[in-house]
Amino acid sequence: MRKQMEEKLKSAQSQVIHQEKLAAIGQIAAGVAHEINNPLAFIKSNFDTLEKYFYKYKEVIEVYQRFKGNLREEEQLKLENINLIIEEIESIERKNNISFINEDLEELFRDSNEGIDRVNEIIKELRMFSRRGQTDIFEDYDLNEGIKNTLVVARNILKYQVQVEEYLEEIPIIHAIGGEINQVLLNLLLNATYAIKEKQPEIGLIKIRTFAKDDDVYCELEDNGIGIEEKNISSIFDPFFTTKPVGEGTGLGLSIAYDIITNKHHGAITVESTKGVGTKFMIKLPIHQAFN
Incomplete structure (x- = not known):
């Protein structure tokens, strides 16, 4: 009977933790979609402009082709006819503002390439972030890279309220379950953003620092948010403890983080x-983990 109750409790806990993960994933997915949508909208706008430019060039090229056809049909065009054709070409070039288009095209292509590169970067970082989350195996993990990947994924949530300063020292590769460490980083970033939002400064600040000492690597994440009351500090890692209003959080984020760091990674x-x-x-x- 006791064993059955323990199994039911573990199952319920697992379901709640899974729901917490899904909620975070949903929030991040919405942010990533928005991040990708911005450069895509810009590229689409540039494409519409390029399409208009194409038809303007097409009109000018049609005059060139007509001029070329006249040259083939007549061995010698009269000078006055040539001048008329040149005037027509110049008139159409002015009407279509070809000189401006020539200058603008370079910027359009440059900006569109930057937009495409931005989308590629987001997708690459998202794939790296999600790939790390698909395994429970300890493997080589770069904490600095994990921080950068997580910041890219969370950028849309952070950028309107928070400035992030990174002080990432050169640190050794560690053995870790990368997806779970990324989840801890994400939880801490989301909590810091919430605390900053509650305080409502003109601009919030999150400082992230990494360094190595002896046989360990460290990550320090500091915010200038509302802070925690002293009476609550000893309880923040307890399951379901939260100071957020009902519906704002389950209180499992820091509990999960504590379990991942201390129990699974012996940190x-x-x-x-x-x-x-x-x-x-x-x-x-x-x-290095003890079993490695």
């Missing part, structure tokens, strides 16, 4: 916070 996660000033989380991860 440590600590927090310092001052109400009204901000919060700083410190993650410590061993470079």
